[in-house]
Amino acid sequence: MNPSKIDIDRNISKLRVNSSEFLNLDKANLITMLDQTIDNIKTISYYWATLASEKKGILNKSKEGEEWIGGPFACIYAIQYFKDTLMNEDGLDKSKYDDSKKSYKAFPTKNIEKLLFPFLEGEVRFGKNLNFDQINEYRGFANRFKNNKPRITLVLGAGNVSSIPVLDALFHMIAYKSVIYLKLNPVNDYLLPIFTQVFEPFISRGYMIVTEGDMEASKYLTQHDGFHQTHLTGSNYTYENIVYGRTLNDKERSLKTLPKINKKPITSELGNVTPIIVHPGNWSRSELKHQAKKIVTAKLNNSGFNCIAAQVIVLPKDWKHTQKLKDEIIFYLKKVGDTTSYYPGASENLNELIETDNYDQINELSCNTPFLVTDLELEKEYANKEVWSTALYFKEIPFTSYEDFAVKSIEYVNNELWGNLGVTVLIKNHKKKTNQEILDKYVDELKYGTVAINEWSALGFVIPTMPWGGYPG
Numbered sequence: 001m002n003p004s005k006i007d008i009d010r011n012i013s014k015l016r017v018n019s020s021e022f023l024n025l026d027k028a029n030l031i032t033m034l035d036q037t038i039d040n041i042k043t044i045s046y047y048w049a050t051l052a053s054e055k056k057g058i059l060n061k062s063k064e065g066e067e068w069i070g071g072p073f074a075c076i077y078a079i080q081y082f083k084d085t086l087m088n089e090d091g092l093d094k095s096k097y098d099d100s101k102k103s104y105k106a107f108p109t110k111n112i113e114k115l116l117f118p119f120l121e122g123e124v125r126f127g128k129n130l131n132f133d134q135i136n137e138y139r140g141f142a143n144r145f146k147n148n149k150p151r152i153t154l155v156l157g158a159g160n161v162s163s164i165p166v167l168d169a170l171f172h173m174i175a176y177k178s179v180i181y182l183k184l185n186p187v188n189d190y191l192l193p194i195f196t197q198v199f200e201p202f203i204s205r206g207y208m209i210v211t212e213g214d215m216e217a218s219k220y221l222t223q224h225d226g227f228h229q230t231h232l233t234g235s236n237y238t239y240e241n242i243v244y245g246r247t248l249n250d251k252e253r254s255l256k257t258l259p260k261i262n263k264k265p266i267t268s269e270l271g272n273v274t275p276i277i278v279h280p281g282n283w284s285r286s287e288l289k290h291q292a293k294k295i296v297t298a299k300l301n302n303s304g305f306n307c308i309a310a311q312v313i314v315l316p317k318d319w320k321h322t323q324k325l326k327d328e329i330i331f332y333l334k335k336v337g338d339t340t341s342y343y344p345g346a347s348e349n350l351n352e353l354i355e356t357d358n359y360d361q362i363n364e365l366s367c368n369t370p371f372l373v374t375d376l377e378l379e380k381e382y383a384n385k386e387v388w389s390t391a392l393y394f395k396e397i398p399f400t401s402y403e404d405f406a407v408k409s410i411e412y413v414n415n416e417l418w419g420n421l422g423v424t425v426l427i428k429n430h431k432k433k434t435n436q437e438i439l440d441k442y443v444d445e446l447k448y449g450t451v452a453i454n455e456w457s458a459l460g461f462v463i464p465t466m467p468w469g470g471y472p473g
Helices: 005-023 027-055 064-087 111-116 132-138 163-175 186-198 215-222 236-244 250-254 285-304 322-336 346-355 402-416 433-445
Strands: 103-107 122-125 152-156 179-183 208-211 229-233 266-269 274-278 310-316 372-375 391-397 422-426 450-453
Touching: 005 152, 005 179, 005 208, 005 215, 027 064, 027 163, 027 186, 064 163, 064 285, 152 163, 152 215, 163 179, 163 186, 163 229, 179 215, 186 208, 229 236, 236 266, 274 285, 274 402, 285 310, 285 322, 285 422, 310 322, 310 402, 322 372, 322 391, 346 372, 391 402, 402 433, 433 450
Parallel strands: 152 179, 152 229, 179 208, 229 266, 274 310, 274 422, 310 391, 372 391, 422 450
Antiparallel strands: 103 122
């Protein structure tokens, strides 16, 4: 049911009344409520995952597992870390800090993580003007803002992955000590009864409101004076309409200053034209197959409807393995089978792409959802916008040496592709001393929030101790 303006005003008033109480809620009570939230997720997890699978057309198929991992599992996993943060009074471990790189080893922290993610390590890089004591003192927004005032945050939920609205809401509750108005995306507002049960400990005490609502409701909410800040997980076009009142043109986007109609603070995760850089090397056939599987997974997980879905594969031009890797990618795309374009407008967009004759359809013509590949040179506009579907693009870069390819590929993705959320670099023998300088160059110079070496950059989202967002600045 679409809430009326009176309903919205009443809900915001309820949050305002309880915002001071929540701000002063002690950690023990908050941890108890998080434990209750975990119990609620466990109780409803089967219904949650199967309902989402049914709505996406993947029920009783192998892809159903994506809804378990991207829904109940991701939420419980993250909430455990929220609890750890609240309970940890000892601060950071200085032995994990490397002052020369201004980095802190944030993953793994538990033995179970070593089993779930074998051989995987993650570190957080900080600004060069910070030292360990400053990082330790100001970690977590609630620690930074000692004189917090009661606040109400509007969270506009994502429509693609069911855990995102939950995690966005909890982050702002814990990091900012803010009460939450969570408005679900119309694409997955079928989750309303599930989230109402999940968040019962917070809703029953007036710390959270969860509602559905159409475009008009969203417009009224984003312009409402009752909110102190807004969080959006969605498209850059939605962001522009909230902040500037319209979709901007390319010239306006290049301006450093532009008049805003909405001046309230807004945090957002707006996606990415996600690149995967394939660094040249002497790859074996089995290694090419392994990397091709990773690329296909990064493209087709959630039917391509991820803010971090692989979009542009950056390859070395005239490298002896370039065509072989392309062939392996196409081979595994064919093996995936059919999937569903459940997101509104996606099927129509794919049909429009096919009609341009610039794409090769990899799977059978009888499939519901075509898997498309092409060279980016034929569809240059998709260097600057998310395709948000099952289309994949190849970009070949000339090079004279391994070092030259690193320089040129970094320059290309930093300057020519839209967004800076995450990037993957596939490089053989990345831990060998002979590759250390090149590896450091990728890590230091790629201007992305998450730089993943030999793994899909989506792991930055999956792992709660790693930051998730665009490149600072």
